[in-house]
Amino acid sequence: MTEREEQQAEQEAVRQAEGLAQGQETHKETGEDHAEQTAGKEDGAQVGTGIETAGVPEAAIPELVIISGMSGAGRSTAAKCLEDLGWFVVDNLPPALIPTMVELGARSQGNVARIAVVVDVRGRRFFDNLRESLADLEAKHVTRRIVFLESSDDALVRRFESVRRPHPLQGDGRIVDGIAAERELLRELRGDADLVIDTSSLNVHELRAKMDAQFAGEEEPELRATVMSFGFKYGLPVDADLVVDMRFLPNPHWVPELRQYTGLNEEVAAYVFNQPGAKEFLDRYAELLHLIQAGYRREGKRYVTIAVGCTGGKHRSVAMSEKLAARLVSEGVETVVVHRDMGRE
Numbered sequence: 001m002t003e004r005e006e007q008q009a010e011q012e013a014v015r016q017a018e019g020l021a022q023g024q025e026t027h028k029e030t031g032e033d034h035a036e037q038t039a040g041k042e043d044g045a046q047v048g049t050g051i052e053t054a055g056v057p058e059a060a061i062p063e064l065v066i067i068s069g070m071s072g073a074g075r076s077t078a079a080k081c082l083e084d085l086g087w088f089v090v091d092n093l094p095p096a097l098i099p100t101m102v103e104l105g106a107r108s109q110g111n112v113a114r115i116a117v118v119v120d121v122r123g124r125r126f127f128d129n130l131r132e133s134l135a136d137l138e139a140k141h142v143t144r145r146i147v148f149l150e151s152s153d154d155a156l157v158r159r160f161e162s163v164r165r166p167h168p169l170q171g172d173g174r175i176v177d178g179i180a181a182e183r184e185l186l187r188e189l190r191g192d193a194d195l196v197i198d199t200s201s202l203n204v205h206e207l208r209a210k211m212d213a214q215f216a217g218e219e220e221p222e223l224r225a226t227v228m229s230f231g232f233k234y235g236l237p238v239d240a241d242l243v244v245d246m247r248f249l250p251n252p253h254w255v256p257e258l259r260q261y262t263g264l265n266e267e268v269a270a271y272v273f274n275q276p277g278a279k280e281f282l283d284r285y286a287e288l289l290h291l292i293q294a295g296y297r298r299e300g301k302r303y304v305t306i307a308v309g310c311t312g313g314k315h316r317s318v319a320m321s322e323k324l325a326a327r328l329v330s331e332g333v334e335t336v337v338v339h340r341d342m343g344r345e
Contacts, residue, residue, distance in 0.1 A: 061142055062088075062105040065116040065215070066098070066134075068189055069149030070182060071168055072159040074199045074207050075118055078149060081211040082116040084302040091118040095130035102142055121168055121182055130189070147214075148186075148193035152200040153179055205299045223293050224334045226305045229263070229321040231313030231341040240307035242292075244285065246316040249275045253315060262342055263318025272319040282320065286327040293333065313341030 065087070067078050076091070083089040090101065098117055105112040119130060137144055151159075153176060160167055160175050167178030169185075190196065195214060199207055230237050232247070252258040252268050261268050273279055289306070296304060308324065310316035318339050328335045 060106050060110065061140070062102055062112055063114045064098070064102055064137065064142055064144040065114075066119055066144060066146045067116060067149070068119045068146065068186065068193075069197075070151055070156060070179070070186065071120065072156045073149035073151040074197075074202070074204075075120060075149050077204055077207050078147060078197075078211050079116060079118050081208045082114075082215060085212070085215055087114045087116045087215075088112050089116045089118070092120060093117045095119055095133045098130075098133045099136050099140075102137065102140075121185060134192075145194040146189070146192055147195045147197065147211075148190050149197055149199055150190065151198065155200040209298075223296055223301070224303050224336075225325075225328050226303075226336045226338060227321045227325040227328070228305060228307045228338045228340055229313050229317035229342065230307055230309050231317070231344070232309050232311060234313065234341050234344065236309075237305070237307045237340065239305050241304045243307045243309065244320075246308060246310040246320050249278055249310075249316050251311060251315065253312070258315070261315075262339075263315045263320070263322065264342075268315055269319040269322070272316050273323070278320075282323055282327070286324065289324075289328065290331065293331075312345050313339070314343075314345055318342055 065082065067075050067082075069075055079089050079091060088105070093101065101115055101117065105115055134144070156167075156179050157175050167175045167182070169181040170178030197207065197210055202210070228237055228240070232245075236243065249272060252261075252271050255271065258265075258268050258271060263269060263272065273282075292304075296302075306324070308317045308321045321337055321339065325335045325337045
C-alpha cells in the first residue's frame with residue numbers, strides 16, 4: 001500500500017466517523033481479508049481525535065469491540081458475524097481514530113449503539129497508537145472488549161498456501177517468517193485480550209457460533225428472507241438459495257378474464273389457490289422452511305433467498321410468493337418480497 005493510498009484510507013475512515021454523527025448505518029471496509037493484502041508503510045503522521053464527549057450522557061456512549069489477531073485466523077469472519085448481529089463494523093481503522101468513531105457514535109442519537117473495529121498489521125504504522133487510544137477510551141468510561149483470533153502455525157500456513165497469497169509480513173522470506181514476526185508484534189495485545197479464540201480446528205460455521213454465543217445475548221440471531229417471484233423463461237435467479245416451481249398449477253394466462261392481471265390481483269390469487277394442491281403446497285413448504293430456518297441459524301446463515309418460479313413470473317409465482325412471505329412474517333422472520341419479472345410481458 002503506497003503512502004497516498006494510506007492517506008486515502010485514513011480520509012475515508014474520517015468520513016465514516018463523520019457519518020456516525022448523522023446516524024448513518026453503513027459498513028465500509030477499508031481493506032480485505034488479511035491473507036489477501038500486503039502490509040502498509042510504517043512511517044506516517046499520527047491522527048488526533050479532536051473531539052470530546054462533554055455533554056453526552058454516559059448511557060449514550062456506544063459499546064466497543066476491537067477485533068484483532070493473526071492474519072488468516074478469521075478476523076473478517078468474526079467481523080461479518082458482528083455485522084449480522086447489528087453492529088456497526090469498520091475494517092482496518094487506524095487505532096488513533098477509534099476514539100473519534102466512539103465519540104461521534106455517542107452523538108448519533110442512539111442510532112449507533114455498538115461499534116466493532118478490526119485492527120491488524122496492515123495498519124502497523126498506527127499500531128503503536130492503540131494502547132494510547134485504549135487508555136483514552138477507558139478514561140471516558142467506554143465499555144470495550146478485545147477479541148483476539150489466533151491459530152497454529154500449521155493451520156495458518158495451509159490457509160495462506162490455499163489462497164496463494166503471501167503473508168503481509170513475510171517480505172522476501174517464507175510464510176513462517178511472516179507468521180513469527182506477526183506473533184511477536186501482537187504478543188502484548190494478545191495478553192490484553194478479553195476473549196481469545198483459537199481457530200486452528202474451527203470451520204467458518206463454528207467460528208460464527210462462538211461469536212454468536214459471546215455477542216448475540218439472550219436473543220437468537222435473526223434470519224432475514226427474500227422471497228422472489230420469477231419467470232423460468234427469463235432464467236433462474238443467480239442469487240437464489242432455494243428454488244420452487246409453480247408450473248404444476250394451471251396457468252391463469254389461459255383464462256381470458258385473468259390474463260391481463262397479475263398474482264397481486266385478488267381474483268388471480270383466488271384462482272391459483274383454488275387449484276388442487278396449491279394450499280397443500282403452501283402449508284407443506286412453510287413447514288419445510290420452518291425446519292430449514294433452525295438449521296440455517298445453527299450454521300451461521302443469516303440471509304436466505306427463496307425463488308418461486310412459474311412460466312412468466314406474472315401470475316402463479318407472484319401469488320404464491322405473497323402468501324409464502326406472509327407465512328414467514330407471521331413466524332417472526334424479517335421478509336422482503338421481490339417480483340423480478342412482473343411487468344416484463
